[in-house]
Amino acid sequence: MKTMLRTILSTFLxxxxxxxxxxxxxxxxxxxIVGTAVAGTQQAQALAQATVNSTALTAMPATxxxxxxxxxxxxxxxxxAALIDQAVAEAVAATEQATTAVTYTITDGAVxxxxxxxxxxxxYYADYYVQYADDVMAEYYTLYADxxxxxxxxxxxxxTELTQLNDTLxxxxxxxxxxxSTLEQGLAVAEESIAQLESxxxxxxxxAQELQTQAQDMLSVLQTEQQGRxxxxxxIQPNNIPTDKLASLQSxxxxxxxxxxAMGDNKLSRDELTGLAQLGKNAQAGFSNFGGAGxxxxxxxxxxxxxxxxxxxxxxxxxxxxxxxxGQFQTSLGSRPSPGAGGGLPGGGGGLPGxxx
Numbered sequence: 312m313k314t315m316l317r318t319i320l321s322t323f324l325x326x327x328x329x330x331x332x333x334x335x336x337x338x339x340x341x342x343x344i345v346g347t348a349v350a351g352t353q354q355a356q357a358l359a360q361a362t363v364n365s366t367a368l369t370a371m372p373a374t375x376x377x378x379x380x381x382x383x384x385x386x387x388x389x390x391x392a393a394l395i396d397q398a399v400a401e402a403v404a405a406t407e408q409a410t411t412a413v414t415y416t417i418t419d420g421a422v423x424x425x426x427x428x429x430x431x432x433x434x435y436y437a438d439y440y441v442q443y444a445d446d447v448m449a450e451y452y453t454l455y456a457d458x459x460x461x462x463x464x465x466x467x468x469x470x471t472e473l474t475q476l477n478d479t480l481x482x483x484x485x486x487x488x489x490x491x492s493t494l495e496q497g498l499a500v501a502e503e504s505i506a507q508l509e510s511x512x513x514x515x516x517x518x519a520q521e522l523q524t525q526a527q528d529m530l531s532v533l534q535t536e537q538q539g540r541x542x543x544x545x546x547i548q549p550n551n552i553p554t555d556k557l558a559s560l561q562s563x564x565x566x567x568x569x570x571x572x573a574m575g576d577n578k579l580s581r582d583e584l585t586g587l588a589q590l591g592k593n594a595q596a597g598f599s600n601f602g603g604a605g606x607x608x609x610x611x612x613x614x615x616x617x618x619x620x621x622x623x624x625x626x627x628x629x630x631x632x633x634x635x636x637x638g639q640f641q642t643s644l645g646s647r648p649s650p651g652a653g654g655g656l657p658g659g660g661g662g663l664p665g666x667x668x
Contacts, residue, residue, distance in 0.1 A: 383450040384577045388628020391451055392462070392533050398444035399469065399526045405437035406476060406519040413483065413512035422500050422508075427491045434483055437515075441477050445470070455628065457580035461536040465529055472522040479518050482511035540626040544588040549596040559597030559611060561648050566590040566618060570625075570637045579625055587625065591618030614643065 383391060412433040416426045448466055456463055486508035490500050553559040569590050573583040595618045602611025617640050624633035 383447075383454065385631050387631065388451075388455055388459075388537070389530075389533065391447070391454070392530055395444065395447050395451060395466075395469075396526065396529055398440060398447050399473070399522060402437065402440040402444045402473070402476065403519045403523045405433070405440045406480065406515055409433040409437040409480070409483065410512040410516040410519075413508060417505050417509055420502070420505065422490050422494075422505060424491065424494045427487055427494065430483075430487060434480065434487065438477075438480055438484075441473060441480060445473055445477075448473075454578050454630075457578060458540075458584065458628070459536060460581075461539075462529075462533050465532045469522070469526050469529065472518065472525045476515065476518040476522055479511055479515040483508065483515060486511050537627045540584070541623055544584070544622060544626055547585070547588050547592050549592045550589065551593045553593070553597030553601065556597075556601040556611070557648055559594065559601050560644065562590070562594035562597050563611075563614070563618075563644055564641075564647050566594045567637055567641050567644075570621065570633075574630070574634060574637075577630070579630070584622070584625055588622045591622050594618055609645070614640070 381394075386394070409430070412430045416422060416430055448470060451466060452463070486504065490504050490508065493500050493504065553562045566587070569583075569587055573579055573587060595615050598611045598615045602615070617636070621633055621636050621640065624630075624636060
């Protein structure tokens with residue numbers, strides 16, 4: 312417990328003993344008795360609050376426990392953004408705990424070696440979550456930098472605040488190192504060093520609040536942008552409609568080939584999304600015009616909605632679901648038409664030329 316709290320406790324106990332053992336006072340001494348009682352109550356409240364603060368701080372784990380390794384490729388864009396939101400919230404909360412620990416430590420104007428170690432527990436906790444938030448954001452950049460626009464702008468703003476927060480945590484670290492070095496030499500810690508630590512903690516608190524404010528609308532920005540992508544794709548019209556059922560089936564495999572190639576690097580660009588949507592509109596028109604059950608081959612019209620379904624999943628950043636849907640769709644279509652095949656729909660395999668422009 313801090314020196315000030317020991318003094319308060321001693322004073323409170325002494326006042327209690329005097330009150331318990333003293334003789335009754337004359338009526339004229341009543342104001343002094345009231346004053347002593349008020350002071351004792353205030354001291355008791357201060358002691359109780361300090362105990363609550365200390366308990367709240369020490370109740371937090373000294374070091375964070377890393378979770379299982381995350382395969383970010385198997386997360387949707389929304390799930391990854393939610394992970395970033397949670398990491399930022401953890402970084403803010405941990406920083407606030409660290410700054411509270413600093414304030415609690417320097418209350419009496421002195422710092423001991425044990426108190427330096429005490430603050431470092433909270434510093435490491437905050438530093439961990441700041442770095443974790445930065446790592447998760449880097450994963451978002453890797454997977455969605457070529458697809459997102461508004462979200463990347465939002466991420467850049469959050470990253471700026473996160474960097475500033477990291478800088479002020481570094482300042483806390485530097486102050487603690489300086490104080491610890493002084494203590495190891497058996498010297499008294501200078502008031503200036505304590506003031507620097509306090510200033511760094513106050514700046515970290517400010518930066519944490521600014522980070523929280525900046526990140527609070529991130530998920531709504533994502534939802535708006537995803538809907539904007541879908542709305543933009545709705546404006547695309549067919550520009551190369553197949554002329555028969557065989558060509559329609561070929562166009563469907565063109566669509567699937569393009570999707571598989573585009574997602575070969577586990578990310579999708581705006582241009583790739585637009586190209587996929589165009590191929591989908593062309594194939595969809597062919598299925599609607601020539602895919603009926605009449606004539607040769609299966610009824611393809613039942614699959615007409617698959618093109619928009621898959622494209623919209625990609626547009627909403629639902630990459631795992633879209634990849635799975637592509638595989639299921641390809642299986643449902645059966646054998647790929649042979650290149651150059653004539654009138655009927657062959658059952659054999661064979662490759663097709665690359666996606667149409």
